[in-house]
Amino acid sequence: AQSVTQPDIHITVSEGASLELRCNYSYGATPYLFWYVQSPGQGLQLLLKYFSGDTLVQGIKGFEAEFKRSQSSFNLRKPSVHWSDAAEYFCAAGKAAGNKLTFGGGTRVLVKP
Amino acid sequence: EPEVTQTPSHQVTQMGQEVILRCVPISNHLYFYWYRQILGQKVEFLVSFYNNEISEKSEIFDDQFSVERPDGSNFTLKIRSTKLEDSAMYFCASSEAANQETQYFGPGTRLLVL
Incomplete structure (x- = not known):
């Protein structure tokens, strides 16, 4: 069965420090991969996506993610976290265009001053 | 920037009451989706809709659920007889034909069944 796993439920990081959120997927073939962010009371905002090609993808708000086929991972990173990055982050995967997305459980990020 | 809206x-x-959740997808999008997130759980796919018919649905989407595109702009999710376990945040999403892979989500409707 297709699945997406985010091993870290909560992460606390100091403002200005780097952030890495882990995501692993289990699919029959390389899926389309996405990271979404959900701020309190808000919907899901797309940060970035990977379909093919360059395995390092850049997104909005200074985020990037790296696809590693050998590890079935698509980890999200940000070099320097801002207080406004406090939110819940979801990794998602889809097997084909127009098909459903399978979401990970989310990682809640808390930013300390 | 265009966005998906929900009311x-x-x-x-x-x-036991019926509820209708409403969504206005991004105007040039042709693929529509409903997802839900029960408090503390994962976001789960419910249904996808294209060309006025359901293209895929999950096992959650039973006979109590239905979707409709009543006009050129709205996309609705109806729950005929709500249960306590239907309490969740319901997200609508849409994607355009040329870039179907990317789904854009609305802010959600929080449904509480008492």
């Missing part, structure tokens, strides 16, 4: 933002209903 209402919150809805409280009694068990």
Whole structure:
């Protein structure tokens, strides 16, 4: 069965420090991969996506993610976290265009001053 | 920037009542989706819709659920007889034909069934 796993439920990081959120997927073939962010009371905002090609993808708000086929991972990173990055982050995967997305459980990020 | 909108933002209903959740997808998008997130759980796919018919649905999407595109702009999710376990945040999403892979989500409707 297709699945997406985010091993870290909560992460606390100091403002200005780097952030890495882990995501692993289990699919029959390389899926389309996405990271979404959900701020309190808000919907899901797309940060970035990977379909093919360059395995390092850049997104909005200074985020990037790296696809590693050998590890079935698509980890999200940000070099320097801002207080406004406090939110819940979801990794998602889809097997084909127009098909459903399978979401990970989310990682809640808390930013300390 | 165009965005998906949903109404209402919150809805409280009694068990057994019918509810209709409304969504206005991005105007040039042709693929529409509903997802839900029960508090503390993962976001789960419910149904996808294209060309006025359901293209895929999950096992959650039983006979109590239906979707409709009543006009050129709205996309609705109806729950005929709500249960306590239907309490969740419901997200609508849409994607355009040329870039179907990317789904854009609305802010959600929080449904509470009492």
